[in-house]
Amino acid sequence: MEASAAELERILCYRFKNRKLLEEALTHSSFTEGVSYERLEFIGDPIISLAISNYLFLAYPNLDPGHLSILRAANISTEKLARVAVRYGLHVFVRHHAQPLMDQVERFVEAVALENPSVVSHGGSVKAPKILADIVESIAGAIYVDVGCDLEKLWKYFRRILEPIVTPGDLEQQPQPVSTLFEICQKRGKHVEFKHVRTKTASIANVFVDGKFIASASSAQKDLAKLEAAKIALDRLASLVPPPTSVKPSSRNIELNFFTDEDGNMSIEAAKHRLHEYCESRRWSKPVYSIEKDSGPSHERRFICSVQITMKEEARILQISGYEKSRVKDAQNSAASMMLVALFEM
Template identity: 90%
Template structure:
């Protein structure tokens, strides 16, 4: 371990007064022979956020709080910190007994090696394993403790690791997911709304488009949860197919007809059958239905069902309206899926 500590100190250009701190920062919880990095990650996470917030506040005095939040999120996201870990090879020094997890790390590192390093990335072809961001945060925590909890000294040594710092110009060249989501939906005449829920351990961001739930993500920080939820929402929305209201398959035409259900809502007639037809014509797997919620006494049960379809490697899921019968709620979910696919 001494050799690993010395090599990481060389990478960081910082020599620890207490080398045990760096040993701890490089120890995963699966490695039971040592103290894990979880406590150092706990302090490192908010310290990196505070340090970058301080830097951005001073560097861009004319930037409004909203843009500052977006810029901070881009600089401390899991995707950004994971790439920092890979760029400096910090992951190879981690002590662990979790080979499947490290196999994921290697796949991510390989994918990152093929990326254009000049591009600000909010996510590539392989999702960043959280352990990589944890390593960077725990090392930041170790340095912070080693310098006597002095934020200025931490930034002096740690800024180089985070460079290049994402700038407002970078975000203009590659639009940030939140602003991109709003722009795309605005062009289509749709309204985007983020709803946040705070739990004891995380902030959960839910994305709704025209009142319909689209995506959700969680993070310790509200702006990071919002960033990740926006990215998922964009993936979902851009994967939706936009066919005309009449679709021709190899041997028949699939036509959507609309009717009003018992609640007075517009719905697709025979939606389950039509969705099955459409998936079959596109050679997609069959729709999968689930009961998401059932409530009320046995004689007055109400159900909310969801439907899930897979388009290539993307999974789309939409919930239907609450109904008194499972079959009706499934039909409602299928109707909403069709209307989303057809952008009705």
Template identity: 75%
Template sequence: MEASVNVVERILGYRFRNWKLLEEALTHSSFTEDVSYERLEFIGDSVISLAISNYLFLAYPRLDPGHLSTLRAANISTEKLARVAVRHGLHRFVRHNAPALMDQVERFVDAVALENDSVVAHGGSVKAPKVLADIVESVAGAIYFDVGYDLEELWKNFRGILEPIVTPGDLEQQPQPVTALFEICQKRGKNVEIQQERNETECIANVFVDGEFIASATSVQKDLAKLEAAKIALNRLAYLIPLTSSSSTMSFYPDEDGNMIIEAAKHRLYELCESKKWPKPVYRIVKDSGPPHEKRFVCAVEITIEGEEERILQMSGYEKSRLKDAQNTAASLMLMALLES
């Protein structure tokens, strides 16, 4: 274990005065009855929350308490901290006797490897195992004890592990789908209901707007089914986007999967950037799969919004058999996001 401790110390960039604290922080309750990370995780949970709160309060003096709370939640969520553990490979050093639990971890690790964004604010295709977030919190608790309960010293030594910190810009680019769905519909006087049920193997989430069925999604996890159903519903409710001078002439059509797509979206996005004197949109292939005669593509588009504060927005489209169509869906989703902002 001492060798593993040394490796983790190098990952953390921090050398423990009492390395037994780190050993405890990496010990799952299944490994031994004598010690586990649970007590350190208890205190680590609190100190990470307080340290992040301090940082956000000072970094964003104009943010109101509600937005600060949302930003803090995104930075200390299980999804965020689990990705921290994976990014630094901390899961490889957990002492345990729980093969099934580690199978869940490996599935999550594989899913994270396929993600395109460095910041994933609201979860991906596989639910984050809580054990990964627990490990990050327990390690933070161990450092907090080791530095003599000095919160400032903890932050100095631990902030780098938590990078990238989720920013207000990240949340703007990745709005929480369920929240966004309710907000968009409520602004237009429409009632949203998400009904959930479970069959023998999966959870099912169905979205209804004013009593009309809009979308459905399934997952082995209840919250992921709800999240995915909300994403699908948002795409299919494109007609709810408020008509403006730039959108009133836009036409929508359903693709083969039922997603509402803006016609000639790639051309319209180019025109929008040109009219705003922004750089041209940049497209890239984020997924290229299938044999040569059955290729499938997923494309992403990136635009730079110039102004007092330069912002870079990215949006991935749907999987399509033609590169042109994949680019158009990315442009369509980008336009929808810009029109709604």
């Protein structure tokens, strides 16, 4: 580890007073022989956000809060930070016992190598694995603690890592997903609305077009949740996936506990059970699940499931798909989560 730490210090252009912090920042939770980077990631996440906010506030005195928020989100998104990790090869230093996860990282690294580096990316052909952004945040947290929790000193060392900083001009060249979504829908005479739900651990952004639920995403920060939800909405509109029918349930007494799953997607605890409870309370038929996609080699299957419910009093069928998952059970839970959000937030 000493040789790796020295090499990483050279890459970061920073020598740690306490190398144990760097070692911790590179330890995934699957590596039980060391302390996980989760605590350092916890402090690194908001610290990067604060450092970027401070920089943007001073750099663009005439920019309004809305545009500053968009600019901040572009600079600290999972997609941006993941590419920072790839650019400096930070992923090769991670200690782990999670090869399937690192295989995802390698696929992302290969995809990034084919991208145009001059383009501000809000998402390429392969979704950025969250672990890459986590690494950047945990290293930032490690440096922050090592410099005595001095934000100015952290920025002195870490700004170079985050460069190029996304500027307003960059966003004009490649419109930000939220702006693009509004523009596309406006041209089609459709109304876009974002509805936010705040839980103890995350902010959830739900996208509605003409009152119909389209997409949902979650993040620790509201801006990032909105950004990711807009990306998903654009993907669904582009692929002509029909949005679910608007439903306004009369009963909302079922408690929903939101969380962010291992893929970084919004999910609801025991979603299948909760959806079954809800349908039962409305005297609807049981939800019907179908596998919409089954792909990949036998050792690395990927599934997308949909769920369908029949609303007897309206003689209406509502169907929605979830996110891609590695297990059918998780794919069904994702679909149930999306259905519950559609039912309860419209």
